[in-house]
Amino acid sequence: MGLSRFATVLALAALAGGAAAPASAQQKVLRIAMTAADVPTTTGMPNNGFEGMRFLGFPVFEGLFLWDLSRADRPATLRAGLAEHWEQDADDPKTWIFRLRQGVAFHDGTPFDADAVIWNLDRFFKPDSPQFEPAGSGITRARVTIMGGYRKIDDRTVAITSTRPASYFPYMLVYVLFASPPAWEKAGRDWGKAALSPAGTGPFRLSRFVPRQSAELSRNEGYWDAERRAKLDRVVLLPMPEANTRLAALRSGQVDWIEVPPPDGLPSLRGSGFEVTTGSYPHVWPWFYQMGGDTPFRDVRVRQGLNYCVYRAALVGLLNGTAEPSVGWLKPSDPAFGRPANRYGYDPARGKALLAEAGFTPQRPLSFKVLISTSGSGQMLPLQMNEFMQQNLREACGVNVSFEVAEWNTLLTALRSPPGNATLNGAASINPSSPSSDPSVMVRYFTRGAFAPTGFNWGQWTDEAFDKAIADLEAAKDEAAALSAYAAAHTRLVDNPPWLFIVHDLNPRAMTKRVRGFNSPQSWFIDLAAVDLAR
Incomplete structure (x- = not known):
């Protein structure tokens, strides 16, 4: 269900170890060089701006809404995520009622339900809650500037209220991601330790994390949307802030994909058989x-x-x-x-x-x-x-x-x-x-x-x-x-x-010809689940 920027918004109211090792012949392992100087945080609200959300946000954790990244011919819109139905309260247009999707589990096997929603909202918006995370809260509050309140109606239903009626409120809520409360408890109620083994609901799970060096995502075999289960076995994310370092890593076969190749290297990349993609985006x-x-x-x-x-x-x-x-x-x-x-x-x-x-x-x-x-x-x-x-x-x-x-x-x-x-x-x-x-x-x-x-x-x-x-x-x-x-x-x-x-x-990327199924949407984000790698 795609949501156009206006019409449907209104209708809403009705790793392989530390180094980049060669990919296994048995598994499809995609290695990506990011522009970040460090691996984005992995607690469920990554730092490093939207690159953090692109690689260690939406692929692992999800919100009530998700971005529809299936098309490249228009700006990305929203689709149903962990909420399968929603509506504005007829008596109070500041309040939105969400019916949660059934049968969704976090990567640790615990259920996603209304209690998990409220727990995560407290994590971001209630400073005196035991699970309050200052860093994640600062990022989330800056993106959801009109959060008013929220409450559980029943196990499958929550209400979220904005400080004023706003037709665009879903476009703020898409950035509120949900992590497993039991995973935090298991980590000793410590977000620092929870960062090493977090649990979201996305098509990938974090399987290995080496601070300042790399992160590895593995396919979530039990992902709730069977049609969107990841084609790759693993994704290895490597921070490389210097453009020429990323270029050298791609040329030498250390990685399969680089973000933001240096512009003066694009002609030689194309001439050497690499795929270079560009596209308008917001x-x-x-x-x-x-x-x-x-x-x-x-x-x-x-x-x-x-x-x-x-x-x-x-x-x-x-x-x-x-x-x-x-x-x-x-x-x-x-x-x-x-x-x-x-x-x-x-x-x-x-x-x-x-x-x-x-x-x-x-x-x-x-x-x-x-x-x-x-x-x-x-x-x-x-x-x-x-x-x-x-x-x-x-x-x-x-x-x-x-x-x-x-x-x-x-x-x-x-x-x-x-x-x-x-x-x-x-x-x-x-x-x-x-x-x-x-x-x-x-x-x-x-x-x-x-x-x-x-x-x-x-x-x-x-x-x-x-x-x-x-x-x-x-x-x-x-x-x-x-x-x-x-x-x-x-x-x-x-x-x-x-x-x-x-x-x-114009969002340039460069990758080997082995990378298949990549769509360059008009968005800051990408659908890693759709990407494949030729053997």
């Missing part, structure tokens, strides 16, 4: 502007001016065509892009004029620091790209940019921290990549209620017209009204920009 690579406190970004002319200074086409060329210019949070082809007055292109004269109006001239140039990462989920090639941006802004508009360089998880911690956090070391901008998949993401990145640490509005951006459009979206009763409100909200993101929009990633 992704933005921006700089966030900080507007809380005394920063130059309080002036909209500065924020607009910088958007006219970026030579996006040249950056796309540097990336060998593996990106698209970004002139908004959504792509211009999206029906919700709207009709903003500003259509950002490379126009240094206009950019310098706007900066001058704000008081920044060659005699008094704009100068600021950006917190950037060395690698990470969706970060593409951050060091090379940011060096390009530094030179581009200096040469085009006389802007002086310096960098504070951090590891990816350190940057994510700063993103979830209020302005002035010591990690920033004076940075007034930050460079995390962002999803742009649906209205729920827009809400948690740009609304007043999503200031860090509650959500991802790190810059503390506000806009009354945007707030009104979001309120109209939340109250929409039909697809046309929802789309109109979404477009009105996006128009404000372009004309009163909270970010410096730079590029959209």
